[in-house]
């Protein structure tokens with residue numbers, strides 16, 4: 001997990017598309033194969049949560065299916081996917097995201113002010129973890145005092161989806177958490193119908209009048225999905241960016257001196273140390289690809305960090321180089337119809353975060369090399385950074 005690149009490099013050269021008994025999935029490591037799969041939703045379905053549901057105890061599954069709407073978008077194929085994505089266009093409009101910059105900067109400044117005088121801090125605990133969740137709460141208009149509950153419910157949902165081995169009682173407790181979250185957020189959506197506010201939830205609530213058959217519960221699951229898709233991933237990007245820059249102090253110094261380079265630096269971090277380890281698909285039919293035959297129904301794991309270090313696409317892939325001419329081709333936000341809707345918001349947070357951190361901590365240094373926590377989203381367990389406090 002700390003450095004998957006040597007083994008990914010070996011796979012790309014020796015067996016770029018192989019079946020893993022350990023995870024019961026076809027593992028795809030080359031850029032061109034990953035790209036082709038992202039662009040072909042007909043043959044490579046996103047409906048992978050059916051597997052997680054099937055693995056549940058029948059009693060827990062019945063409880064979930066009776067009360068809980070499906071998570072939209074990520075696990076949907078057209079035409080359901082197209083409909084769900086349309087619901088979100090207004091929320092993710094470029095201007096709407098850009099208008100959040102002053103409020104994001106305020107949050108960043110407040111977090112930095114909280115540890116600046118200390119001379120040393122774990123940035124995961126004090127910065128990269130709290131920032132993205134606070135941004136989503138502020139954007140959607142979720143009450144900050146409900147953060148612990150919503151985070152707990154959201155973790156319970158993730159446990160259900162990630163096939164974590166659990167007893168029936170544990171599964172039922174997780175399903176109860178997901179139902180509680182759906183009910184709570186649906187209540188907020190209904191409130192916004194009665195009393196609109198200046199927030200994302202109000203924009204979503206407007207869709208209730210515009211789209212027949214849509215319920216407050218459906219929209220609640222949209223909010224839940226945004227928290228799940230946008231929190232850990234952005235935490236990971238912020239951590240990767242700080243670590244990659246501080247690993248070689250020269251890189252941090254360059255950004256301090258030329259902050260206009262930050263957008264390019266962020267794209268290169270997305271390529272060089274991709275936050276997501278992999279994305280799943282299911283073969284909708286038997287497919288020949290990359291020299292192998294993948295049977296219908298088989299699961300595939302597309303390893304974006306591997307595709308992003310493929311020398312066929314990125315010359316000298318192990319070199320961190322924000323001046324690459326094809327920076328935007330990285331696979332970190334996916335490609336095709338499911339390409340990340342929140343990429344603009346993630347980039348905005350990362351830019352403001354790096355602008356403020358390099359401005360306030362120009363002589364920052366890593367206290368120790370951080371380790372990664374295992375998981376689909378790549379995380380540092382901690383990120384200890386020191387600086388000379390004024």
Ligand code: HEM
Nearest residue numbers: 073074229230233234237275332333334338340341342346
């Ligand atoms: C650095 C941070 C992020 C990374 C690395 C990331 C990565 C991804 C990737 C790889 C996908 C495609 C999944 C697939 O093809 O199955 C995706 C989809 C998505 N992301 Fe992000 N994401 C990030 C931040 C965010 C944020 C901040 C939000 C919103 C709050 C967000 C919302 C979404 C949504 C709604 C989708 C589903 C799009 C669809 O299925 O059509 N993401 N993201």
